[in-house]
Amino acid sequence: MARMTMIEAVRSAMDVSMERDDNVVVFGEDVGYFGGVFRCTQGLQAKYGKTRCFDTPISESGIVGTAIGMAAYGLKPCVEIQFADYMYPAYDQITQEAARIRYRSNGDFTCPIVLRMPTGGGIFGGQTHSQSPEALFTHVCGLKVVVPSNPYDAKGLLIASIEDPDPVMFLEPKRLYNGPFDGHHDRPVIPWSKHDLGEVPEGHYTIPIGKAEVRRRGSAVTVVAYGTMVHVALAAAEETGIDAEVIDLRSLLPLDLDTIVKSVEKTGRCVVVHEATLTSGFGGEVAALVQEHCFYHLEAPVVRVAGWDTPYPHAQEWDYFPGPARVGRALVEVMEA
Amino acid sequence: MAPRKSASVSSRKSAAKPAKKDFNGGTFAEFSKEEDLNAYREMLLIRRFEEKAGQLYGMGFIGGFCHLYIGQEAVVVGMQAALKEGDQVITGYRDHGHMLACGMSARGVMAELTGRRGGLSKGKGGSMHMFSKEKHFYGGHGIVGAQVSLGTGLAFANRYRGNDNVSVAYFGDGAANQGQVYESFNMAQLWKLPVIYVIENNRYAMGTAVSRASAQTDFSQRGVSFNIPGFQVDGMDVRAVKAAADEAVAHCRAGKGPIILEMLTYRYRGHSMSDPAKYRSKDEVQKMRSEHDPIEQVKARLMEKGWASEDELKQIDKEVRDIVADSADFAQADPEPDASELYTDILL
Numbered sequence A: 001m002a003r004m005t006m007i008e009a010v011r012s013a014m015d016v017s018m019e020r021d022d023n024v025v026v027f028g029e030d031v032g033y034f035g036g037v038f039r040c041t042q043g044l045q046a047k048y049g050k051t052r053c054f055d056t057p058i059s060e061s062g063i064v065g066t067a068i069g070m071a072a073y074g075l076k077p078c079v080e081i082q083f084a085d086y087m088y089p090a091y092d093q094i095t096q097e098a099a100r101i102r103y104r105s106n107g108d109f110t111c112p113i114v115l116r117m118p119t120g121g122g123i124f125g126g127q128t129h130s131q132s133p134e135a136l137f138t139h140v141c142g143l144k145v146v147v148p149s150n151p152y153d154a155k156g157l158l159i160a161s162i163e164d165p166d167p168v169m170f171l172e173p174k175r176l177y178n179g180p181f182d183g184h185h186d187r188p189v190i191p192w193s194k195h196d197l198g199e200v201p202e203g204h205y206t207i208p209i210g211k212a213e214v215r216r217r218g219s220a221v222t223v224v225a226y227g228t229m230v231h232v233a234l235a236a237a238e239e240t241g242i243d244a245e246v247i248d249l250r251s252l253l254p255l256d257l258d259t260i261v262k263s264v265e266k267t268g269r270c271v272v273v274h275e276a277t278l279t280s281g282f283g284g285e286v287a288a289l290v291q292e293h294c295f296y297h298l299e300a301p302v303v304r305v306a307g308w309d310t311p312y313p314h315a316q317e318w319d320y321f322p323g324p325a326r327v328g329r330a331l332v333e334v335m336e337a
Numbered sequence B: 001m002a003p004r005k006s007a008s009v010s011s012r013k014s015a016a017k018p019a020k021k022d023f024n025g026g027t028f029a030e031f032s033k034e035e036d037l038n039a040y041r042e043m044l045l046i047r048r049f050e051e052k053a054g055q056l057y058g059m060g061f062i063g064g065f066c067h068l069y070i071g072q073e074a075v076v077v078g079m080q081a082a083l084k085e086g087d088q089v090i091t092g093y094r095d096h097g098h099m100l101a102c103g104m105s106a107r108g109v110m111a112e113l114t115g116r117r118g119g120l121s122k123g124k125g126g127s128m129h130m131f132s133k134e135k136h137f138y139g140g141h142g143i144v145g146a147q148v149s150l151g152t153g154l155a156f157a158n159r160y161r162g163n164d165n166v167s168v169a170y171f172g173d174g175a176a177n178q179g180q181v182y183e184s185f186n187m188a189q190l191w192k193l194p195v196i197y198v199i200e201n202n203r204y205a206m207g208t209a210v211s212r213a214s215a216q217t218d219f220s221q222r223g224v225s226f227n228i229p230g231f232q233v234d235g236m237d238v239r240a241v242k243a244a245a246d247e248a249v250a251h252c253r254a255g256k257g258p259i260i261l262e263m264l265t266y267r268y269r270g271h272s273m274s275d276p277a278k279y280r281s282k283d284e285v286q287k288m289r290s291e292h293d294p295i296e297q298v299k300a301r302l303m304e305k306g307w308a309s310e311d312e313l314k315q316i317d318k319e320v321r322d323i324v325a326d327s328a329d330f331a332q333a334d335p336e337p338d339a340s341e342l343y344t345d346i347l348l
Ligand SMILES: Cc1ncc(C[n+]2csc(CCOP(=O)(O)OP(=O)(O)O)c2C)c(N)n1
Pocket: A029, A058, A060, A082, A086, A089, B094, B142, B143, B144, B145, B171, B172, B173, B174, B175, B176, B200, B202, B204, B205, B206, B271
């Protein structure tokens, strides 16, 4: 076992995949020569050459469209969209082509691409460098959406995504790249090297897409979270002393409804947490499913804690970010309800 | 075709390029004393402002993204000198210089960088997102290439209103590869819109050199298939920029449609404050600084012609430093926006 940051884990996943399968190619803006702005692809061009790891122009629509064509003829492109906020020029290709080509061609052609993209705030990126667009992907039929919360999962899930026969949107919470950030922005984040989930096997392994993980066992209330919010929720549970069960979804589509339902049947209460804006966010979907499947077990309304319905502000970042205090308040509220 | 007058950064042009007309045949008028002094002061303001922003960033007063314009000052200062009241300016995220050149207040820009309520976007926008209706500055856009279409729309609005204003849409060599740039080119020429596309070719898009990402590295030729005239300009020489801008503005005001100016320029600092710029050699940067610095060129001229003494130049420097210091003080003392601002200006 090695100790890895999430950046190293992601890199290792691509490395292992490229090693095993010649069809895997890695590209994106500043990805080849420079090694990626977050260094996720550092060394891959040196190791695999410029035909397998390369730079693209700043042309998101073209990049993704090209990847889809490559995939239709059997390649396995693993593309980096430098920040999730830059994916919009490619959104047309993602929704109309990537998500539909299997359906449209009656299974003749498929789209085994992975779009890796750093998401979320916490780095003073403001409105164009902090977004969490996962709900824009979950609303499209024909995409898988994965959001890891730690290095171990990141590697296993990314390899699984690359090997997956369908398009996977792989959202990497950038605030987690170097450590399990729990929303306490005024404290240094502990590095992954000091965290159990920073232990990552060097070789090949996969984590199945569609299986959630319970990060904290509890009996009072179920917290459904993913990405950065998993760590925020864990902090909120500790700080409020409320015996919360914290579920890390790991993938939003497919969704591990079983794990959620089992937990809520036990606790009778549910809080859904995400950093993306509230309205029409993925939390609404989870809340609807919970009331549909657990109605007779619920002892309180399902509560959502999310980013405010505003663009991500530059100043006031921590007023926007749903940190442990806000999640903690929600926990207290559902317990009192 | 007359040779260029100044030592020019265009020496990097490859010999294999298709022949084309140099802007102004490569010649341009000398600046008057007043023009040189103005250009000196304005470029120096941008330089000192950016240096201060870099310091404040290092001290933790500015967070997030901060893209400095140091090295490229001649482009905006030369362009702005050719514009008149009502002409619009729009650019990407490397925008501090553009705003200062438009006459927006140093305090307002600096306080935006530090995220304070006196910032031009009340602290909510940050370095990449500022605007001024009064100065006809339409942003400040963090998404690469997006401003190019908007600038085209501004030109459409000018045409629609029947005024003779032009819009200037600035973007980088990297942005020039976004598809919407070409969609815009087509519409601008189709509808003969008065827009000047200024491509600031500083040789790098983040960590990627132009040649790694562009099939056609002569950006002045990017409008060829739309019949948009394009010219390469020594973007380190403010006189060359001004001369090119004058002709481009005249072209647009005369109703001849869009025009492309490729500014051959260079950024001295990393892409943003977090970029150590390891993808290029120190020598390369040093060579540009020592041989082509836009401010040093003007300074040398002013001294050589006896238009300003060392002391007078020092005085200008002092005045500029005072403006910058004042903006920095303001930007640190001004309070952050009130929490009630969180929900303002989303919808009416
Ligand atoms: C749509 C989009 N894609 C990618 C980025 C990330 N990005 C920001 S600046 C930049 C490089 C742009 O280079 P260039 O256009 O040459 O401008 P310069 O920074 O040199 O001024 C990149 C890739 C972005 N902001 N928006």
